[in-house]
Amino acid sequence: MPTSDHPPPALELIGLVKRFGAKTAVHDVTLAVPAGSFYGLVGPNGAGKTTSLSMAVGLLRPDAGHARIFGADVWADPVGARSRVGVLPDGLALPERLTGRELLVHLARLRGLSRDTAAARAEELLDLLDLLDAERTLVNDYSTGMRKKIGLATALLHGPRLLVLDEPFEAVDPVSALTIRGMLRAFVDGGGSVVLSSHVMALVEQLCDRVAVIAAGRVVAAGTIAEVRAGDSLEDRFVELVGAGVTGRRAPSWLAS
Amino acid sequence: MAGVLITMRLRVLANSLTGARAANMIVGGSSGLLLAVATIVLAGTGLVPEAVRTDLFALLLACRMLGWILGPVYTGGGDDGLRPEQFALLPLPPLRLAFGLLVAGFAGIAPVVSLIAFTSLTVHASSSVPVGGSTVSAVLVSVPAVVLQLILVVVLSRLVVALLAFAVRSRLGAVLSALANASLAVLLNQAWVLIWVAVESDLFTLGFPAAYTEVLRWLPSSWGLTAVRAAGDGDWVLVVLTLGGSVVLIGGALALWARLLVLRTTTRPVRWAPRGGGRPGSLLEGISQLGTTGVVAAKELRTWSRDLMRTHLFYYSVFFGVLYTAVPLIADWRGMLPWTGVIVAVMAAATSANLFGLDGTALWLALTAPGRERAEIRGRQLAWLIQVAPLTVALTVAGTAVGGDAGTWPWVLALLAATLGGGAGLIVLLSVYALVPVAEPHRRSGNPLEAGPSFGQVIGALLLVCLSAVPAAAVAWAGTRSGLPVVTWAAVAVGLGTGVGLTVWGGRRAATRLRDTGPEMLATMRGGQTRTRVVRSSAAELPKRTSQLVTLLWTLCWIPLFPQGLVPLVMIANGDTERLWFAALYVDDPWRIPVALAFSALGAAMMIAGTVIPLRHRAATRRSAVVPAAAAGPILEDAGG
Numbered sequence: 082m083p084t085s086d087h088p089p090p091a092l093e094l095i096g097l098v099k100r101f102g103a104k105t106a107v108h109d110v111t112l113a114v115p116a117g118s119f120y121g122l123v124g125p126n127g128a129g130k131t132t133s134l135s136m137a138v139g140l141l142r143p144d145a146g147h148a149r150i151f152g153a154d155v156w157a158d159p160v161g162a163r164s165r166v167g168v169l170p171d172g173l174a175l176p177e178r179l180t181g182r183e184l185l186v187h188l189a190r191l192r193g194l195s196r197d198t199a200a201a202r203a204e205e206l207l208d209l210l211d212l213l214d215a216e217r218t219l220v221n222d223y224s225t226g227m228r229k230k231i232g233l234a235t236a237l238l239h240g241p242r243l244l245v246l247d248e249p250f251e252a253v254d255p256v257s258a259l260t261i262r263g264m265l266r267a268f269v270d271g272g273g274s275v276v277l278s279s280h281v282m283a284l285v286e287q288l289c290d291r292v293a294v295i296a297a298g299r300v301v302a303a304g305t306i307a308e309v310r311a312g313d314s315l316e317d318r319f320v321e322l323v324g325a326g327v328t329g330r331r332a333p334s335w336l337a338s
Numbered sequence: 339m340a341g342v343l344i345t346m347r348l349r350v351l352a353n354s355l356t357g358a359r360a361a362n363m364i365v366g367g368s369s370g371l372l373l374a375v376a377t378i379v380l381a382g383t384g385l386v387p388e389a390v391r392t393d394l395f396a397l398l399l400a401c402r403m404l405g406w407i408l409g410p411v412y413t414g415g416g417d418d419g420l421r422p423e424q425f426a427l428l429p430l431p432p433l434r435l436a437f438g439l440l441v442a443g444f445a446g447i448a449p450v451v452s453l454i455a456f457t458s459l460t461v462h463a464s465s466s467v468p469v470g471g472s473t474v475s476a477v478l479v480s481v482p483a484v485v486l487q488l489i490l491v492v493v494l495s496r497l498v499v500a501l502l503a504f505a506v507r508s509r510l511g512a513v514l515s516a517l518a519n520a521s522l523a524v525l526l527n528q529a530w531v532l533i534w535v536a537v538e539s540d541l542f543t544l545g546f547p548a549a550y551t552e553v554l555r556w557l558p559s560s561w562g563l564t565a566v567r568a569a570g571d572g573d574w575v576l577v578v579l580t581l582g583g584s585v586v587l588i589g590g591a592l593a594l595w596a597r598l599l600v601l602r603t604t605t606r607p608v609r610w611a612p613r614g615g616g617r618p619g620s621l622l623e624g625i626s627q628l629g630t631t632g633v634v635a636a637k638e639l640r641t642w643s644r645d646l647m648r649t650h651l652f653y654y655s656v657f658f659g660v661l662y663t664a665v666p667l668i669a670d671w672r673g674m675l676p677w678t679g680v681i682v683a684v685m686a687a688a689t690s691a692n693l694f695g696l697d698g699t700a701l702w703l704a705l706t707a708p709g710r711e712r713a714e715i716r717g718r719q720l721a722w723l724i725q726v727a728p729l730t731v732a733l734t735v736a737g738t739a740v741g742g743d744a745g746t747w748p749w750v751l752a753l754l755a756a757t758l759g760g761g762a763g764l765i766v767l768l769s770v771y772a773l774v775p776v777a778e779p780h781r782r783s784g785n786p787l788e789a790g791p792s793f794g795q796v797i798g799a800l801l802l803v804c805l806s807a808v809p810a811a812a813v814a815w816a817g818t819r820s821g822l823p824v825v826t827w828a829a830v831a832v833g834l835g836t837g838v839g840l841t842v843w844g845g846r847r848a849a850t851r852l853r854d855t856g857p858e859m860l861a862t863m864r865g866g867q868t869r870t871r872v873v874r875s876s877a878a879e880l881p882k883r884t885s886q887l888v889t890l891l892w893t894l895c896w897i898p899l900f901p902q903g904l905v906p907l908v909m910i911a912n913g914d915t916e917r918l919w920f921a922a923l924y925v926d927d928p929w930r931i932p933v934a935l936a937f938s939a940l941g942a943a944m945m946i947a948g949t950v951i952p953l954r955h956r957a958a959t960r961r962s963a964v965v966p967a968a969a970a971g972p973i974l975e976d977a978g979g
Contacts, residue, residue, distance in 0.1 A: 139857065167706075172699075177698075183637075187636070187637050188707070191630055196627075239707075
């Protein structure tokens with residue numbers, strides 16, 4: 082049991098396993114995200130990042146293992162665990178037939194906020210994320226980047242202490258990306274914790290203080306950026322860790338000449 | 339290019355020929371062939387009296403054209419073999435692409451069956467030319483007439499599908515396609531009325547009324563027939579006019595279709611932008627003041643009015659109920675009108691049994707805000723009741739005022755209360771217990787026919803909602819039977835009681851289930867889970883013949899169960915004397931009830947067999963081995979990452 086001297090990690094994954102039929106997507110993922118850290122999760126396509134994060138926040142039931150958020154087990158104490166986390170899943174639907182504002186107000190009030198607070202937070206988030214122009218657009222008609230932003234807004238709405246973000250910068254324009262980075266930085270500086278997954282090594286290197294590399298459903302390296310990097314660039318180290326044979330410059334024969 | 343498209347289409351058709359599809363194709367093909375043979379027999383023999391022969395022939399030709407036009411609407415939106423979008427990037431002029439797709443469209447079973455049917459024109463030419471006419475000319479003209487007729491129906495079918503695909507991207511289109519869909523369903527269900535009217539008015543000896551004949555002759559479906567008869571009479575002007583008219587019509591339809599293809603692949607539908615809606619004082623804002631349940635209900639009501647699929651389903655229920663009870667008015671029988679509201683309520687429940695499935699993976703939001711499952715369910719129930727109850731009450735009151743009597747009121751009120759309450763309870767139960775994954779809302783093309791609810795789920799909900807009305811109906815029946823109005827009226831209380839009970843109980847069970855298995859539901863919708871999917875898709879793994887049998891049982895069981903079984907029973911109980919098309923009412927008294935009961939039993943038995951056969955097959959499959967993942971179809975698309 083964690084004591085007051087040793088605050089529990091913001092997120093703790095212990096031996097998570099997930100099988101889809103004959104294929105094991107996640108073999109054994111064990112991770113601890115200390116409170117107050119900015120944690121990057123990197124890995125090649127299909128490595129099990131989304132699956133692991135889904136299990137971490139209670140969107141997918143693991144076949145084995147545990148996930149704890151600030152010490153509260155995601156499956157044994159769902160209410161306690163999930164009230165302290167904000168989630169941005171990758172590629173899931175939203176209530177598509179609402180406008181951005183309607184969606185945020187609706188979710189805020191489902192989280193038990195008063196009408197005025199809900200309206201004020203929705204306004205502030207729409208403003209911050211530059212979504213006010215799309216006032217009369219249904220979420221259904223949002224572009225990919227706008228979907229990311231409104232998803233991020235839903236994650237921030239209730240003032241969580243931990244953010245779990247799956248590919249938060251994918252398809253987001255550079256200006257919005259800068260805003261989001263600023264928001265996340267400020268959140269961590271204020272004592273919050275962030276876990277994000279990404280393919281972009283440079284971004285993780287710049288933004289995060291800790292990183293875990295997942296390959297083929299296993300954690301192959303984890304620690305502070307400097308530890309994982311071990312003197313190399315993160316990108317080189319990543320390629321080395323995931324064991325991809327770099328094939329060099331190859332192109333279709335009729336284009337290469 | 340047409341050759342490439344034809345091979346592509348045949349390849350696609352062959353690759354997508356799963357058990358159920360093959361069964362459909364065989365059932366459809368053989369019944370079409372049967373009808374084709376019937377047409378030929380009608381055209382070439384003296385089986386049918388001369389007075390109606392030509393008219394009936396023209397009517398069959400018109401039906402076949404109508405089938406081509408409505409068929410794709412009914413089966414879910416046209417040719418899914420080759421979609422124009424797939425060729426949008428090819429450097430081809432639109433007319434050429436349209437022509438290529440049209441030609442490719444002839445590669446299939448339906449066009450071949452229709453070609454056979456249209457050879458009836460040649461048969462007609464060789465056998466029906468009046469004395470003094472030229473059989474040779476008629477037969478010669480019939481050859482181009484047959485070809486043109488076939489091209490015409492195919493191109494019209496393509497054109498209508500294109501128009502529809504265009505229209506359904508708007509709210510109005512969703513409503514109109516609901517009307518078209520409901521009309522066809524009602525036509526299939528109530529065709530007996532039309533046949534009965536035909537028999538009653540001695541159509542077969544007196545011939546069609548002149549006005550019908552006139553209209554029928556002018557329809558494009560009859561132009562080939564007219565050309566053939568004109569050739570026999572030596573009226574070459576009319577031959578040129580009708581055949582030329584067909585060519586012009588084909589050309590025009592093709593040009594319009596080409597234009598629509600361009601529009602379809604290069605424009606996006608006009609987006610609907612919401613107005614106010616949530617301002618203080620509006621109804622929705624008022625509802626959302628009712629705590630978290632109200633918030634969910636407000637979101638649901640917005641979705642009901644903005645999601646084309648939900649709009650389509652809701653209007654389908656309304657049109658179905660209204661048309662269903664209106665068709666007997668042709669026979670001047672108003673006795674069905676009081677039941678309009680009840681039928682609408684039952685259909686609205688049947689088409690709403692996949693609430694979570696239609697929302698797709700948006701369920702994750704409910705999972706990340708735990709403790710709100712009860713509100714999530716109750717809000718959906720509240721929204722459904724707000725959507726359905728006022729309308730059905732109004733329809734019931736109006737229908738009973740027009741078509742009922744003092745004895746009808748307790749019946750309809752009791753059953754309405756029972757079905758509304760039962761519906762509100764069962765839709766949420768089925769939505770969580772029998773979730774059917776459909777295309778994600780933001781990945782749908784906007785065509786509500788494309789990702790509709792599954793047939794099995796609709797049927798299941800339909801049955802359960804009907805069952806939920808049994809206690810109220812039983813009490814009402816007892817009251818009518820014993821002549822005690824007090825008892826009959828007590829049925830209203832029973833209906834209210836079972837309704838409220840089911841709403842409360844169903845909501846509670848659904849909320850518990852949602853809390854316990856939310857992640858599994860989400861996994862099902864993401865398509866990443868094998869377990870649930872294997873169970874679902876096993877219907878398609880039935881052997882072809884068994885699958886055909888099950889389809890047949892489910893298609894036909896309604897006729898003995900409802901129109902020939904339960905409805906006559908209710909009518910006997912009510913002392914109605916109209917016999918109409920109810921077989922049981924044509925026999926004498928000691929036998930009326932047994933015959934109606936026998937029909938009901940037959941229908942129920944067919945239904946039970948239709949349920950048990952796949953279940954037993956499923957159980958046997960499960961016992962024999964773990965189903966390999968590959969058998970479950972494309973299940974692992976999203977599993978990685």
